Amino acid sequence: MDSEARIADLETRLAFQDDALQTLSDVLVEQQRTLDRLQLQLEVLARRQEEMQSRIGDEGEEPPPPHY
Known part of the structure; x- marks a missing residue:
């Protein structure tokens, strides 16, 4: 493989890698x-949830009605 073909191959690979890096960065x-x-x-x-639990906890502390 001659030098120009190798350089072209490397430039092509670099372009694909740049695109892949940009895509990964965007993701x-x-x-x-x-x-x-x-x-x-x-x-x-x-x-x-904390608010609801505190409301339920406050209601649970009431004494039961007299008929129990």
Whole structure:
């Protein structure tokens, strides 16, 4: 293989690798955005659950009605 063909082959490989790296980078950025959004949703759900548990805990401390 002559030098020009080798250089052309290397340039072609480099172009494909650059494209692959950019694609992977884009996917990683999208996954990070999704992860951030899911973490926020989880925090909101955890707060709601704590609020509901505290409400249920407050109601559970009431004495039973007299007919029991």
